[in-house]
Amino acid sequence: MNDFQPYSYTDSVTADRPWLASLVGVQDTNTITLDLSKFTAGVHYVAATNPMLQSRNVMKSGIPLGKISASGLYAPYSGPTSEVQTVTVTGTPTGGTYTLTFSGQTTAGIPYNATAAQVKSALEALSNVNVGDVTTAGGPHPGTPVTVTFVGQYLGDDQTQMTASAAGLTGGTSPAVTVTTSTAGGTASASDGTETLAGFLVDAISFNPGSTKAAGALLWHGEVFADKCPTPFDPTDVASTAPGVNIHYR
Structure with missing residues (x-):
């Protein structure tokens, strides 16, 4: 099952992006497709409280993403492993x-x-x-x-x-x-392409439990508060980024 409906929320756009250093507009984004099987409930998204009532999982904005080489889909960035x-x-x-x-x-x-x-x-x-x-x-x-x-x-x-x-x-x-x-710390935890940082999920999205794919927007150029992203990572350990990616940290 695929789910390509973006999440609509009542809070302001900026309230959903505490990780984004510049809150005035987001211009440098690309539409991407997420491989939902690679994301973990409780870490990357809040699971639906009652799937029987068609509640929807809510994916957090600001998740660092990598691109899976084999499929071209996006999944959580798997950078250097912690000790x-x-x-x-x-x-x-x-x-x-x-x-x-x-x-x-x-x-x-x-x-x-x-x-x-x-x-x-x-x-x-x-x-x-x-x-x-x-x-x-x-x-x-x-x-x-x-x-x-x-x-x-x-x-x-x-x-x-x-x-x-x-x-x-x-x-x-x-x-x-x-x-x-x-x-041992310091080595990439993946070799499928997600060890390369591609950018960040711009907006929170929601998707049906059981969906395998969903659309999102990728921030590939901008300034980010790394310590405010929903999944922790150290920008000084980002060994490589996709061609053209220029993420500024603050």
Whole structure:
């Protein structure tokens, strides 16, 4: 099923484009077709609340896009991958703390049974990590590893692997903490053409659940607030753009 009806909304045009630096007119756009199968509910669009009543999914404006080489359709830009490291506590400790060291800075003690949120807070307390520079998942320790994804100022960059000290852990049998790199940062996550930035989705659009394609407008020349786009990316990591694309960042 294809859906080529643009989304109509009651807010002003500018209100829908907080990512666009120049709010006076959008001239440099092309009509494109989106491959809806490549977009993710909750990330790129708000899913219909009741598909049985023919509610429509709403795609966010400002999504960075790439062009799929094989089909000529557009999909989310898949630029450099962010680093993911996994912190694992072994030896079933029953008390104490451990520390993580990132780029020469060492955290305060992290509880042996820390949640993902506690690991995040400990890292964000470092002088070289801002709030929002890491996301965490998994846990709690010691039974379940915690993954640390580097975003914010470290988005899309290769990172030196953190080190850990288990000296403060107690109980259990030879408790230890290891850090491994699950995903190395800095390499493109795709090779289908979407690793090249083509531009940004100008307007929010809506489409029927089950649709496979929808029309949109591509901003290929303009000035963009990268940190206000609905899906995060680091403009300094954009290694290549399509011929003729000239995106200015601010």
